[in-house]
Amino acid sequence: MAVVAVNYNYFLVSVMVLLPALCVSQDTFTCSRATYYGSPDCLGTASGACGYREYGRTVNNGYVTGVSKLYRNGTGCGACYQVRCKVPNLCTDNGVNVVVTDYGEGDHTDFILSASAYTRMAQPNLALELVAYGTVDVEYRRISCQYPNTNLMFKVHEDSRFPEYIALVPLYQAGQTEITVVELWQEDCQEWRGMRRAYGAVWDKSNPPSGPLSLRFQASSTNGEWVQFKDVIPSDWKAGVAYDSAFQLS
CATH class of the missing domain: 2.40.40.10 (RlpA-like domain)
Known part of the structure:
Protein backbone atom coordinates (compact mmCIF):
# COMPACT_ATOMS: atom_id res chain seq x y z
CA MET A 1 0.00 0.00 0.00
CA SER A 144 -14.39 22.37 -2.16
CA CYS A 145 -13.66 23.69 1.31
CA GLN A 146 -10.97 26.35 1.19
CA TYR A 147 -8.88 27.54 4.13
CA PRO A 148 -6.17 29.77 2.64
CA ASN A 149 -2.84 29.66 4.47
CA THR A 150 -4.25 27.15 6.97
CA ASN A 151 -3.08 23.56 7.34
CA LEU A 152 -5.09 20.52 8.34
CA MET A 153 -5.00 20.34 12.14
CA PHE A 154 -5.71 17.60 14.65
CA LYS A 155 -7.42 18.81 17.79
CA VAL A 156 -7.33 16.74 20.96
CA HIS A 157 -11.00 16.73 21.92
CA GLU A 158 -11.97 18.20 25.28
CA ASP A 159 -13.26 14.83 26.49
CA SER A 160 -9.78 13.31 26.21
CA ARG A 161 -8.11 12.18 29.46
CA PHE A 162 -4.33 12.09 29.52
CA PRO A 163 -2.83 9.53 29.27
CA GLU A 164 -5.52 6.81 29.19
CA TYR A 165 -7.93 8.09 26.51
CA ILE A 166 -7.50 10.30 23.47
CA ALA A 167 -10.02 11.60 20.96
CA LEU A 168 -8.94 13.51 17.86
CA VAL A 169 -10.91 15.84 15.57
CA PRO A 170 -9.59 16.96 12.16
CA LEU A 171 -10.04 20.71 11.62
CA TYR A 172 -9.74 22.85 8.49
CA GLN A 173 -10.15 19.87 6.19
CA ALA A 174 -9.94 21.34 2.69
CA GLY A 175 -11.16 20.04 -0.66
CA GLN A 176 -14.06 17.67 -1.30
CA THR A 177 -12.88 14.72 0.74
CA GLU A 178 -13.76 12.59 3.76
CA ILE A 179 -11.31 10.96 6.15
CA THR A 180 -12.40 7.33 6.27
CA VAL A 181 -9.75 5.53 8.36
CA VAL A 182 -7.38 6.78 11.10
CA GLU A 183 -4.62 4.72 12.73
CA LEU A 184 -1.99 5.31 15.44
CA TRP A 185 1.49 3.79 15.42
CA GLN A 186 2.08 1.36 18.31
CA GLU A 187 5.84 1.48 18.79
CA ASP A 188 6.13 -1.45 21.21
CA CYS A 189 4.27 -3.76 18.82
CA GLN A 190 5.68 -2.18 15.66
CA GLU A 191 2.24 -1.96 14.04
CA TRP A 192 -0.54 0.45 13.14
CA ARG A 193 -3.73 0.22 15.18
CA GLY A 194 -7.05 1.69 14.17
CA MET A 195 -8.94 4.45 15.91
CA ARG A 196 -12.72 4.28 16.24
CA ARG A 197 -15.06 6.87 14.77
CA ALA A 198 -16.77 7.67 18.06
CA TYR A 199 -19.29 10.06 16.49
CA GLY A 200 -19.30 12.87 13.97
CA ALA A 201 -15.72 13.87 13.15
CA VAL A 202 -14.36 12.46 16.44
CA TRP A 203 -11.90 9.53 16.32
CA ASP A 204 -10.90 7.96 19.63
CA LYS A 205 -8.76 5.28 21.26
CA SER A 206 -8.43 4.00 24.81
CA ASN A 207 -4.93 3.37 26.17
CA PRO A 208 -3.14 5.17 23.35
CA PRO A 209 0.62 4.72 22.90
CA SER A 210 2.89 6.76 25.14
CA GLY A 211 5.34 9.25 23.74
CA PRO A 212 4.80 11.39 20.64
CA LEU A 213 1.97 10.02 18.52
CA SER A 214 2.36 9.24 14.86
CA LEU A 215 -0.81 8.77 12.87
CA ARG A 216 -1.92 8.00 9.37
CA PHE A 217 -5.24 8.21 7.57
CA GLN A 218 -6.96 7.32 4.36
CA ALA A 219 -9.34 9.74 2.70
CA SER A 220 -11.78 9.57 -0.18
CA SER A 221 -9.37 11.65 -2.27
CA THR A 222 -6.20 9.61 -1.66
CA ASN A 223 -7.18 6.56 -3.75
CA GLY A 224 -6.28 4.12 -1.00
CA GLU A 225 -2.94 5.74 -0.20
CA TRP A 226 -2.08 6.49 3.41
CA VAL A 227 -1.19 10.01 4.47
CA GLN A 228 1.26 9.61 7.34
CA PHE A 229 2.42 12.04 10.04
CA LYS A 230 5.34 11.29 12.32
CA ASP A 231 5.09 12.61 15.90
CA VAL A 232 2.23 14.94 14.99
CA ILE A 233 0.87 14.82 18.57
CA PRO A 234 3.48 15.50 21.30
CA SER A 235 3.98 13.18 24.25
CA ASP A 236 2.49 15.72 26.68
CA TRP A 237 -0.64 16.30 24.60
CA LYS A 238 -3.43 18.32 26.19
CA ALA A 239 -7.19 18.25 25.75
CA GLY A 240 -8.56 21.23 23.84
CA VAL A 241 -5.34 21.90 21.92
CA ALA A 242 -4.94 21.57 18.15
CA TYR A 243 -1.70 20.45 16.52
CA ASP A 244 -0.65 21.56 13.05
CA SER A 245 0.02 18.83 10.48
CA ALA A 246 1.95 21.06 8.05
CA PHE A 247 -0.21 19.43 5.36
CA GLN A 248 -3.46 20.14 3.58
CA LEU A 249 -5.87 18.04 1.56
CA SER A 250 -6.94 19.15 -1.89
Whole structure:
Protein backbone atom coordinates (compact mmCIF):
# COMPACT_ATOMS: atom_id res chain seq x y z
CA MET A 1 0.00 0.00 0.00
CA ALA A 2 1.44 3.38 -0.95
CA VAL A 3 2.16 5.93 1.77
CA VAL A 4 2.38 9.69 1.53
CA ALA A 5 4.74 10.75 4.32
CA VAL A 6 4.81 14.25 5.73
CA ASN A 7 7.93 15.57 7.49
CA TYR A 8 7.72 18.79 9.49
CA ASN A 9 8.20 20.45 12.87
CA TYR A 10 4.90 20.56 14.70
CA PHE A 11 3.58 23.43 16.75
CA LEU A 12 0.41 23.78 18.75
CA VAL A 13 -2.39 26.29 18.73
CA SER A 14 -5.15 26.78 21.27
CA VAL A 15 -8.45 26.62 19.42
CA MET A 16 -10.25 29.83 20.16
CA VAL A 17 -11.99 30.63 16.99
CA LEU A 18 -9.91 29.96 16.21
CA LEU A 19 -33.34 15.36 1.36
CA PRO A 20 -34.94 14.64 -0.40
CA ALA A 21 -33.20 14.52 -3.79
CA LEU A 22 -36.18 15.90 -5.60
CA CYS A 23 -34.44 17.04 -8.74
CA VAL A 24 -31.07 17.91 -10.20
CA SER A 25 -30.65 20.97 -12.36
CA GLN A 26 -28.46 21.10 -15.45
CA ASP A 27 -25.69 22.96 -13.59
CA THR A 28 -25.34 20.14 -10.98
CA PHE A 29 -27.44 21.76 -8.26
CA THR A 30 -29.81 19.46 -6.35
CA CYS A 31 -33.19 20.73 -5.21
CA SER A 32 -34.10 20.57 -1.53
CA ARG A 33 -35.36 22.71 1.35
CA ALA A 34 -33.68 24.64 4.15
CA THR A 35 -34.58 26.29 7.41
CA TYR A 36 -32.54 27.91 10.19
CA TYR A 37 -31.97 27.74 13.92
CA GLY A 38 -31.72 30.63 16.29
CA SER A 39 -28.74 31.54 18.44
CA PRO A 40 -27.98 34.77 20.33
CA ASP A 41 -25.13 35.70 17.98
CA CYS A 42 -26.58 34.12 14.81
CA LEU A 43 -23.53 31.81 14.55
CA GLY A 44 -23.29 28.04 14.91
CA THR A 45 -23.57 25.93 18.03
CA ALA A 46 -20.72 24.60 20.18
CA SER A 47 -22.72 21.43 20.95
CA GLY A 48 -23.04 20.16 17.38
CA ALA A 49 -23.13 16.45 16.55
CA CYS A 50 -19.82 16.62 14.68
CA GLY A 51 -17.93 17.23 17.92
CA TYR A 52 -16.25 20.43 16.75
CA ARG A 53 -17.14 22.50 19.83
CA GLU A 54 -16.11 26.18 19.42
CA TYR A 55 -14.73 25.57 15.93
CA GLY A 56 -18.19 24.44 14.85
CA ARG A 57 -19.68 27.69 16.09
CA THR A 58 -17.38 30.15 14.36
CA VAL A 59 -15.62 28.45 11.44
CA ASN A 60 -16.33 30.07 8.06
CA ASN A 61 -17.50 33.23 9.84
CA GLY A 62 -20.35 31.23 11.37
CA TYR A 63 -21.80 30.25 7.99
CA VAL A 64 -22.45 26.67 9.09
CA THR A 65 -25.24 24.14 8.87
CA GLY A 66 -26.74 21.03 10.31
CA VAL A 67 -27.70 18.38 7.77
CA SER A 68 -29.82 15.23 7.77
CA LYS A 69 -29.02 12.64 5.11
CA LEU A 70 -25.83 14.46 4.14
CA TYR A 71 -24.52 13.77 7.67
CA ARG A 72 -23.89 10.11 6.70
CA ASN A 73 -23.11 8.87 10.22
CA GLY A 74 -20.58 11.65 10.67
CA THR A 75 -18.67 11.12 7.42
CA GLY A 76 -20.27 14.30 6.07
CA CYS A 77 -18.90 16.48 8.88
CA GLY A 78 -16.70 19.26 7.54
CA ALA A 79 -18.09 19.10 4.01
CA CYS A 80 -18.84 22.38 2.25
CA TYR A 81 -21.90 23.22 0.17
CA GLN A 82 -23.18 26.14 -1.84
CA VAL A 83 -26.83 26.68 -0.94
CA ARG A 84 -29.07 29.20 -2.65
CA CYS A 85 -32.74 29.82 -2.04
CA LYS A 86 -35.41 29.87 -4.72
CA VAL A 87 -37.86 32.52 -3.51
CA PRO A 88 -38.44 34.93 -6.42
CA ASN A 89 -37.09 38.47 -5.90
CA LEU A 90 -35.69 37.64 -2.44
CA CYS A 91 -32.62 35.51 -3.10
CA THR A 92 -29.16 36.21 -4.49
CA ASP A 93 -27.68 34.24 -7.36
CA ASN A 94 -24.74 32.99 -5.30
CA GLY A 95 -26.50 32.10 -2.06
CA VAL A 96 -24.15 31.08 0.76
CA ASN A 97 -21.24 28.66 1.17
CA VAL A 98 -21.58 26.66 4.38
CA VAL A 99 -19.64 24.06 6.38
CA VAL A 100 -21.39 21.03 7.90
CA THR A 101 -20.90 21.09 11.67
CA ASP A 102 -24.04 19.41 13.03
CA TYR A 103 -26.87 16.96 12.43
CA GLY A 104 -30.45 18.17 12.25
CA GLU A 105 -33.81 17.25 10.78
CA GLY A 106 -36.55 19.70 9.85
CA ASP A 107 -39.68 19.86 7.70
CA HIS A 108 -38.37 17.78 4.77
CA THR A 109 -35.17 19.81 4.88
CA ASP A 110 -31.60 18.81 4.14
CA PHE A 111 -30.15 21.97 5.70
CA ILE A 112 -30.72 23.67 9.03
CA LEU A 113 -28.58 26.75 8.60
CA SER A 114 -27.22 29.14 11.19
CA ALA A 115 -29.21 32.36 11.14
CA SER A 116 -26.30 34.25 9.62
CA ALA A 117 -26.01 31.69 6.82
CA TYR A 118 -29.75 31.69 6.17
CA THR A 119 -29.99 35.47 5.85
CA ARG A 120 -26.85 35.52 3.70
CA MET A 121 -28.98 33.99 0.92
CA ALA A 122 -31.21 37.10 0.81
CA GLN A 123 -30.92 40.14 -1.38
CA PRO A 124 -29.65 43.29 0.40
CA ASN A 125 -32.18 44.67 2.90
CA LEU A 126 -34.51 41.69 2.41
CA ALA A 127 -33.21 39.38 5.15
CA LEU A 128 -36.25 39.85 7.40
CA GLU A 129 -38.59 38.98 4.56
CA LEU A 130 -36.68 35.76 3.96
CA VAL A 131 -36.64 34.91 7.67
CA ALA A 132 -40.44 35.23 7.70
CA TYR A 133 -40.67 32.22 5.38
CA GLY A 134 -39.04 29.98 7.98
CA THR A 135 -38.46 27.14 5.50
CA VAL A 136 -37.64 27.76 1.84
CA ASP A 137 -36.95 25.81 -1.32
CA VAL A 138 -33.25 25.73 -2.11
CA GLU A 139 -30.79 24.14 -4.47
CA TYR A 140 -27.33 23.05 -3.42
CA ARG A 141 -24.09 21.51 -4.63
CA ARG A 142 -20.97 20.15 -2.98
CA ILE A 143 -18.01 22.51 -3.28
CA SER A 144 -14.39 22.37 -2.16
CA CYS A 145 -13.66 23.69 1.31
CA GLN A 146 -10.97 26.35 1.19
CA TYR A 147 -8.88 27.54 4.13
CA PRO A 148 -6.17 29.77 2.64
CA ASN A 149 -2.84 29.66 4.47
CA THR A 150 -4.25 27.15 6.97
CA ASN A 151 -3.08 23.56 7.34
CA LEU A 152 -5.09 20.52 8.34
CA MET A 153 -5.00 20.34 12.14
CA PHE A 154 -5.71 17.60 14.65
CA LYS A 155 -7.42 18.81 17.79
CA VAL A 156 -7.33 16.74 20.96
CA HIS A 157 -11.00 16.73 21.92
CA GLU A 158 -11.97 18.20 25.28
CA ASP A 159 -13.26 14.83 26.49
CA SER A 160 -9.78 13.31 26.21
CA ARG A 161 -8.11 12.18 29.46
CA PHE A 162 -4.33 12.09 29.52
CA PRO A 163 -2.83 9.53 29.27
CA GLU A 164 -5.52 6.81 29.19
CA TYR A 165 -7.93 8.09 26.51
CA ILE A 166 -7.50 10.30 23.47
CA ALA A 167 -10.02 11.60 20.96
CA LEU A 168 -8.94 13.51 17.86
CA VAL A 169 -10.91 15.84 15.57
CA PRO A 170 -9.59 16.96 12.16
CA LEU A 171 -10.04 20.71 11.62
CA TYR A 172 -9.74 22.85 8.49
CA GLN A 173 -10.15 19.87 6.19
CA ALA A 174 -9.94 21.34 2.69
CA GLY A 175 -11.16 20.04 -0.66
CA GLN A 176 -14.06 17.67 -1.30
CA THR A 177 -12.88 14.72 0.74
CA GLU A 178 -13.76 12.59 3.76
CA ILE A 179 -11.31 10.96 6.15
CA THR A 180 -12.40 7.33 6.27
CA VAL A 181 -9.75 5.53 8.36
CA VAL A 182 -7.38 6.78 11.10
CA GLU A 183 -4.62 4.72 12.73
CA LEU A 184 -1.99 5.31 15.44
CA TRP A 185 1.49 3.79 15.42
CA GLN A 186 2.08 1.36 18.31
CA GLU A 187 5.84 1.48 18.79
CA ASP A 188 6.13 -1.45 21.21
CA CYS A 189 4.27 -3.76 18.82
CA GLN A 190 5.68 -2.18 15.66
CA GLU A 191 2.24 -1.96 14.04
CA TRP A 192 -0.54 0.45 13.14
CA ARG A 193 -3.73 0.22 15.18
CA GLY A 194 -7.05 1.69 14.17
CA MET A 195 -8.94 4.45 15.91
CA ARG A 196 -12.72 4.28 16.24
CA ARG A 197 -15.06 6.87 14.77
CA ALA A 198 -16.77 7.67 18.06
CA TYR A 199 -19.29 10.06 16.49
CA GLY A 200 -19.30 12.87 13.97
CA ALA A 201 -15.72 13.87 13.15
CA VAL A 202 -14.36 12.46 16.44
CA TRP A 203 -11.90 9.53 16.32
CA ASP A 204 -10.90 7.96 19.63
CA LYS A 205 -8.76 5.28 21.26
CA SER A 206 -8.43 4.00 24.81
CA ASN A 207 -4.93 3.37 26.17
CA PRO A 208 -3.14 5.17 23.35
CA PRO A 209 0.62 4.72 22.90
CA SER A 210 2.89 6.76 25.14
CA GLY A 211 5.34 9.25 23.74
CA PRO A 212 4.80 11.39 20.64
CA LEU A 213 1.97 10.02 18.52
CA SER A 214 2.36 9.24 14.86
CA LEU A 215 -0.81 8.77 12.87
CA ARG A 216 -1.92 8.00 9.37
CA PHE A 217 -5.24 8.21 7.57
CA GLN A 218 -6.96 7.32 4.36
CA ALA A 219 -9.34 9.74 2.70
CA SER A 220 -11.78 9.57 -0.18
CA SER A 221 -9.37 11.65 -2.27
CA THR A 222 -6.20 9.61 -1.66
CA ASN A 223 -7.18 6.56 -3.75
CA GLY A 224 -6.28 4.12 -1.00
CA GLU A 225 -2.94 5.74 -0.20
CA TRP A 226 -2.08 6.49 3.41
CA VAL A 227 -1.19 10.01 4.47
CA GLN A 228 1.26 9.61 7.34
CA PHE A 229 2.42 12.04 10.04
CA LYS A 230 5.34 11.29 12.32
CA ASP A 231 5.09 12.61 15.90
CA VAL A 232 2.23 14.94 14.99
CA ILE A 233 0.87 14.82 18.57
CA PRO A 234 3.48 15.50 21.30
CA SER A 235 3.98 13.18 24.25
CA ASP A 236 2.49 15.72 26.68
CA TRP A 237 -0.64 16.30 24.60
CA LYS A 238 -3.43 18.32 26.19
CA ALA A 239 -7.19 18.25 25.75
CA GLY A 240 -8.56 21.23 23.84
CA VAL A 241 -5.34 21.90 21.92
CA ALA A 242 -4.94 21.57 18.15
CA TYR A 243 -1.70 20.45 16.52
CA ASP A 244 -0.65 21.56 13.05
CA SER A 245 0.02 18.83 10.48
CA ALA A 246 1.95 21.06 8.05
CA PHE A 247 -0.21 19.43 5.36
CA GLN A 248 -3.46 20.14 3.58
CA LEU A 249 -5.87 18.04 1.56
CA SER A 250 -6.94 19.15 -1.89
